[in-house]
Amino acid sequence: MSDRSTKSGTPIETRQLLHTSRPIFEQGAPGRTGASLPPCDVPAVDEKVALGALARDAAPGLPEVSEVEVTRHFTRLSRWNYAIDIGLYPLGSCTMKYNPKVNEKVARMPGFAGLHPAQAESTLEGALELMWRLERCLCELGGFQRVTLQPAAGAQGELAGVMMIRAYHADRGQRRTKVLIPDSAHGTNPASCTLNGFEVVSLKTGSDGLLHADVVREAIAANPNDVAAIMITNPSTLGLFEEHLGEIADVVHEAGGLVYMDGANFNALLGKVRPGEAGVDVMHINLHKTFTTPHGGGGPGSGVVGVGARLEPFLPTPTVEKAPGPGDKYRLEYHRPKSIGRMRSWFGNFGMFVRAYTYIREMGGPGLTQATEMAVLNANYVRARLAEVYSLAYDKPSMHEVVFTDKKLKKETGVQTLDVAKRLMDFGYHPPTIYFPLPAVTGGAGALMIEPTETETPETLDAFCDAMTAISVEAHQDPAIAHAAPLNTAMRRLDETHAARHPKLRWSRD
Numbered sequence: 345m346s347d348r349s350t351k352s353g354t355p356i357e358t359r360q361l362l363h364t365s366r367p368i369f370e371q372g373a374p375g376r377t378g379a380s381l382p383p384c385d386v387p388a389v390d391e392k393v394a395l396g397a398l399a400r401d402a403a404p405g406l407p408e409v410s411e412v413e414v415t416r417h418f419t420r421l422s423r424w425n426y427a428i429d430i431g432l433y434p435l436g437s438c439t440m441k442y443n444p445k446v447n448e449k450v451a452r453m454p455g456f457a458g459l460h461p462a463q464a465e466s467t468l469e470g471a472l473e474l475m476w477r478l479e480r481c482l483c484e485l486g487g488f489q490r491v492t493l494q495p496a497a498g499a500q501g502e503l504a505g506v507m508m509i510r511a512y513h514a515d516r517g518q519r520r521t522k523v524l525i526p527d528s529a530h531g532t533n534p535a536s537c538t539l540n541g542f543e544v545v546s547l548k549t550g551s552d553g554l555l556h557a558d559v560v561r562e563a564i565a566a567n568p569n570d571v572a573a574i575m576i577t578n579p580s581t582l583g584l585f586e587e588h589l590g591e592i593a594d595v596v597h598e599a600g601g602l603v604y605m606d607g608a609n610f611n612a613l614l615g616k617v618r619p620g621e622a623g624v625d626v627m628h629i630n631l632h633k634t635f636t637t638p639h640g641g642g643g644p645g646s647g648v649v650g651v652g653a654r655l656e657p658f659l660p661t662p663t664v665e666k667a668p669g670p671g672d673k674y675r676l677e678y679h680r681p682k683s684i685g686r687m688r689s690w691f692g693n694f695g696m697f698v699r700a701y702t703y704i705r706e707m708g709g710p711g712l713t714q715a716t717e718m719a720v721l722n723a724n725y726v727r728a729r730l731a732e733v734y735s736l737a738y739d740k741p742s743m744h745e746v747v748f749t750d751k752k753l754k755k756e757t758g759v760q761t762l763d764v765a766k767r768l769m770d771f772g773y774h775p776p777t778i779y780f781p782l783p784a785v786t787g788g789a790g791a792l793m794i795e796p797t798e799t800e801t802p803e804t805l806d807a808f809c810d811a812m813t814a815i816s817v818e819a820h821q822d823p824a825i826a827h828a829a830p831l832n833t834a835m836r837r838l839d840e841t842h843a844a845r846h847p848k849l850r851w852s853r854d
């Protein structure tokens with residue numbers, strides 16, 4: 345922020361005087377309000393008497409602001425945010441694709457938006473039908489027998505899936521303690537297993553980035569009759585298709601284990617692969633990624649879980665059933681004796697079901713398949729355009745995302761992944777995912793994981809690749825610029841370690 349001088353020649357610190365940088369707690373005045381309430385039409389109550397010990401001694405210190413102040417405050421904050429409605433959001437592994445507005449329109453229809461989950465079941469018929477239909481669509485797409493819509497996120501879907509695996513073995517009188525997980529898995533996978541009391545056996549992917557059946561055989565031999573399952577992300581977090589999944593599933597099944605596929609990246613397979621038919625017993629899908637329900641700091645998500653015949657008895661309750669007989673009648677089923685029980689309150693994030701169902705019906709089968717093809721094409725386009733500029737982590741065709749490392753750039757210029765990510769912000773882009781996936785971050789290399797998604801046009805992809813190329817060219821001419829970036833943003837480069845270790849989580853006057 346440049347300083348100006350007053351008439352007397354004293355410099356003005358413009359940042360301090362910048363009216364838009366004041367937090368809302370420093371705005372307003374005592375007694376100011378943005379709302380006018382009608383006169384109280386119930387008897388006044390002394391809150392100290394009504395609340396007893398729970399009553400506060402002093403007012404909570406909330407901002408007292410006018411409507412215009414609060415409107416400007418939140419509008420200003422929203423303009424500091426990056427969003428998919430502003431531009432390309434190439435955050436690998438997160439599938440930040442455009443959320444069609446028709447989804448929102450349908451989700452806001454009063455018949456859906458005005459529902460209350462505590463309504464009598466007999467008045468929820470339409471909502472139950474939508475849930476039943478969505479489940480049928482997801483079963484068809486994934487090749488599963490049933491799908492639970494309850495989990496509120498991919499990670500909770502994993503938790504539900506692994507709970508079902510545990511219940512399955514317990515039902516057979518077995519206590520298996522190990523789950524095999526390749527090193528290319530998403531970080532939530534080991535967490536879901538540990539939460540379920542399983543021990544994780546990490547499997548090394550090959551130099552081609554793939555998991556090979558021999559590695560699985562060896563791990564099973566080292567843990568006889570103790571492997572409950574394998575948990576495999578496909579496509580993996582390296583953006584690669586696990587070509588040996590079928591063989592691996594056979595190996596695990598022969599040893600009495602089950603196959604969990606992390607299907608959060610299902611957007612790369614939709615209409616092409618039905619995992620339930622490839623030996624997968626259980627898989628979660630992130631509706632907020634593949635099926636365009638909004639996410640990214642904006643929640644709520646939905647991590648639905650599909651299962652095959654082996655795990656069907658263990659599904660969470662309630663399930664939605666279509667009653668036999670004439671007419672389409674839908675009801676909730678709570679009586680499932682082997683169920684793992686509820687995963688959350690009520691029935692799941694219903695608004696997300698409406699959006700996902702709208703998307704599926706709007707796209708149709710051919711449209712969904714085309715979206716998959718475009719997602720893979722776009723990732724490979726970025727791969728081809730940047731292959732000579734950055735170093736490819738794996739010399740294999742990409743699925744929905746492509747991983748580069750900074751090996752070449754760092755060696756030639758000293759500019760590294762973090763600098764590239766920060767400099768991209770100066771070009772108006774959200775940075776890609778960095779220093780992930782872990783197998784790509786070996787020997788001190790930094791990874792840039794780019795997921796362009798299918799909703800971006802060739803012009804947008806070209807503009808992004810031009811910016812990435814310009815950063816590399818500039819780094820060779822003057823690396824100091826990238827080291828200092830970002831230069832054009834509201835905040836300059838922050839000390840991220842300090843921010844993480846000493847977070848300031850609340851505003852204070854001091």
Ligand SMILES: Cc1ncc(COP(=O)(O)O)c(C=O)c1O
Pocket residue numbers: 437438497498499500530532577581606608609630645647
């Ligand atoms: C491969 C994979 N698995 C699991 C998850 C966890 O999903 P969520 O963030 O909804 O909990 C993600 C998130 O993007 C993911 O990419």
